[in-house]
Amino acid sequence: MAGLIRTLRTLIGRGKDEPFIPTFIDEPGKGYRGPTPAKAVANAPAVVDPTVQVHAPVDGTVLALTQVPDPTIAETYFGAGLAVDAESGLIVAPVAGKLHLPFPTLHAFTITTETGIDVLVHIGVDTVHLPQGTFIAEVQDGDDVVVGQPIIRFDFERVCAQVQSLATCVLIQHISDHDVEVRPNAGSLGVFAGDDLFSLEVR
Structure with a gap:
């Protein structure tokens, strides 16, 4: 009653x-x-998921950073994460956010997520020395992109013949500033672009 x-x-x-x-x-x-x-x-407070899922930027085989033949990457100088030994010439966005294309060669780009985490995608080893026009942007600097959206295209066979490795690294920059933990996903070493690669547990 x-x-x-x-x-x-x-x-x-x-x-x-x-x-x-x-x-x-x-x-x-x-x-x-x-x-x-x-x-x-x-007016109720929103429930915030502390996990950020990072996806594979390209088809290929998953590598630990220590397997990348570049000491600055292997020693996590540029950030923590994983790499994919590329098997195609299409690079897609591993996370959603704002795109930054800071290099005229377009061999690397960053995406800043809504939570302020900077994700760097670096295509291959020593690709910075390739001539401009090798990598073609499908988007513009400053665009908001979604997971799986095409970002860079290139002639896979031609570039593969010119560089030591096409290991494409996905690196979380300034990781100590955000207090996050990289957790590789279990499963097959082979991935397609857009597959789950690893997650970030924001503490």
């Missing part, structure tokens, strides 16, 4: 035009609480 009275008082006291979202919460000793006003639901 007490629960019914509380529900009637709530209905009488609500705004005429305020819709209700029914909820059924069992509160021991208090009975049925009644429906929750939509206004209260809208």
